[in-house]
Amino acid sequence: MRSYLSKMVSSTRLPPREERETAIEAAGYNVFNLDAEAVYIDLLTDSGTGTMSxxxxxxxxxxxxxxxxxxxxxxxxxxxxxxxxxxxxxxxxxxxxxxxxxxxxxxxxxxxxxxxxxxxxxxxxxxxxxxxxxxxxxxxxxxxxxxxxxxxxxxxxxxxxxxxxxxxxxxxxxxxxxxxxxxxxxxxxxxxxxxxxxxxxxxxxxxxxxxxxxxxxxxxxxxxxxxxxxxxxxxxxxxxxxxxxxxxxxxxxxxxxxxxxxxxxxxxxxxxxxxxxxxxxxxxxxxxxxxxxxxxxxxxxxxxxVEDEYVTQRVGQTQALGDALDAAGVPIYQPVGGHAVYLDAEKMVPEVPASQFPGQALVVELYRQGGVRAVELGSFAFPGTDRPELVRLALPRRTYHREHIDHVVETAAAVLETADSVPGYEIVAEPPNEELRHFSAELKPV
The missing domain is CATH 3.40.640.10 (Type I PLP-dependent aspartate aminotransferase-like (Major domain))
Structure with a gap:
């Protein structure tokens, strides 16, 4: 298994709960509208967010x-x-x-x-x-x-x-x-x-x-x-x-x-x-x-x-996150993919009806609970398609460490414990291009 030595580091902080509440409301309950400095662990995407050698x-x-x-x-x-x-x-x-x-x-x-x-x-x-x-x-x-x-x-x-x-x-x-x-x-x-x-x-x-x-x-x-x-x-x-x-x-x-x-x-x-x-x-x-x-x-x-050791470590970290979430009782899509773990929002927040975007509700709650930014890939991102209500936790390459994985698992488990109190959401503003609405639309709790 390949491992890495850090030659350069940057600091990150978990904003206090009150700051997170204010930030997500100001963002129209859309994590794409959050400032990066308001996020503790950023799993919005693995696209361009990794660490170069x-x-x-x-x-x-x-x-x-x-x-x-x-x-x-x-x-x-x-x-x-x-x-x-x-x-x-x-x-x-x-x-x-x-x-x-x-x-x-x-x-x-x-x-x-x-x-x-x-x-x-x-x-x-x-x-x-x-x-x-x-x-x-x-x-x-x-x-x-x-x-x-x-x-x-x-x-x-x-x-x-x-x-x-x-x-x-x-x-x-x-x-x-x-x-x-x-x-x-x-x-x-x-x-x-x-x-x-x-x-x-x-x-x-x-x-x-x-x-x-x-x-x-x-x-x-x-x-x-x-x-x-x-x-x-x-x-x-x-x-x-x-x-x-x-x-x-x-x-x-x-x-x-x-x-x-x-x-x-x-x-x-x-x-x-x-x-x-x-x-x-x-x-x-x-x-x-x-x-x-x-x-x-x-x-x-x-x-x-395409180096075997690199890919083994890369996919292995994603699998480790999936295994830890599964062990904590968090419902995930199985088997775990290569770049991300996908949470099953319908099972995590069952009280939120399909019409009120349960995936987006889960995304907001992950941020509110632990400063973790994920992305909804269900009915909010893909309107008019028959897809499950999934939330993606995409791991940047060669970036996060075990303590970050542990925090993500703890955050998801905390959301699961308070799932009955998670509200649904409705869209209050969206762009004309429906296929891209999740990038900039604004919502509010129902």
Whole structure:
């Protein structure tokens, strides 16, 4: 098991209960509106919130800030080809920038886009292109108590049914998200990826892999798919991504950087289209909205992400949090995913009706009780979809220690003890884009 030595530290404090009460009310009972200094342990996301290694910090000093053709881009390009097997790559400032570049190229009005489960910005980008995002998870994906090694898989029959109903020509691509964030961070098997690739070839469309947690997914494959028991995480990652025609990546996850993303493709013609859109929205094709120093750090981070010892420690910490919560009687989604533990809000706050956002009620209470910031991934974040009321505790990479894990468990247990007094919530202000309302909407207790 890998461990880490601290070469730099920052301090944090638990604000007094009175300060937390005032802060969450002023934030409209939406933790996205909280100041970071008002939070003690921040599990809102694992995106860009992790800790870089000393090798990554050293790489920052090698940053070549040339506008075009920088050596930092070459280092990044080499890392993408070596780790992920893609020769053609276009950087973007982060994952949603990469989604805009690729999905704005591939999708148009009237298209139907199947995904094992769309996450929030993915769903919004598909809808923004005029297309219809359709979730095709496997049967048990939305059941927090169902067993299963690969509950993140794509339901291939669902995709076939869409092709039969709307016509194969209406499907511009099949998207596969690994791991499946909206299905509690559950992994996707290599076998399912192969089958999705074969179906995409049958429909004559590209298979796009959202690869932001590809290394964590490869770790689960090693543990659960017999064919790969003796393979390394790096070998599994290359194999799984070999079935994709394109990848879209938020490098703020398994790139282990604080900013960045990219699109990688195999088709030279699609590459040219993506480059032109990237110039319009992100920047020139050898920096794509990123500083050269960040490209250098990303090149190192991609290679570190597929080191077996690193991934074992990373996923192991998440499992340790899940085990501790389970031992404390806190209901969680099982099995535990790679980047986060998902709390079952319907079981934790059963007195809050579905119409009053039990997941958001739990999020507010976690902050109120212990200064822990989590995120709701239920009916508040995904209106109009049939998903369980889950609350995600996403662990930043290489950041928190055992005492922080203990505090999170104690906080969740305290919420469970006072669950009968937790109020529901109603929305009092929200943006026009419903798919993104959870980022800025304001609520009040019912």
């Amino acid at each position: 000393d090798e990554q910090w050293a790489a920052l000093f090698r940053g070549d800030e040339a506008y075009a053709g920088s050596s930092s881009f070459s280092a990044f390009e080499d890392a993408v080809e070596s780790v992920m097997g893609f020769e053609h790559v276009v950087p973007a400032h982060q994952g949603r920038g990469a989604e805009n570049v690729l999905y704005g190229t591939l999708f148009e009005d009237g298209d139907v886009v199947p995904n094992n489960t769309h996450f929030d910005t993915t769903r919004a980008h598909v809808a923004n292109a005029g297309a219809n995002p359709v979730d095709c998870p496997v049967e048990d994906a939305m059941d927090p108590d169902a067993p299963g090694d690969f509950k993140g898989n794509l339901d291939l029959d669902c995709v076939r049914a869409l092709a039969d109903e709307h016509g194969a020509e209406s499907i511009p691509a099949i998207v596969l998200t690994i791991t499946n964030n909206s299905a509690a961070g559950q992994p996707v098997s290599v076998e399912n990826t192969r089958e999705a690739s074969a179906l995409a070839e049958e429909l004559d469309v590209p298979l796009v892999v959202d690869a932001c947690r590809f290394a964590e997914n490869a770790h689960f494959v090693k543990q659960r798919e017999a064919e790969f028991a003796n393979a390394s995480v790096a070998e599994i990652a290359r194999e799984q991504l070999s079935y994709a025609d394109a990848v879209v990546m938020s490098a703020k996850k398994d790139g282990i950087t604080n900013i960045g993303g990219f699109v990688a493709v195999r088709d030279p013609d699609l590459f040219e289209q993506v480059k032109q859109r990237a110039i319009l929205y992100e920047g020139f094709t050898t920096y794509g909205g990123m500083a050269g120093r960040d490209l250098e750090a990303l090149a190192v981070g991609l290679r570190e992400a």
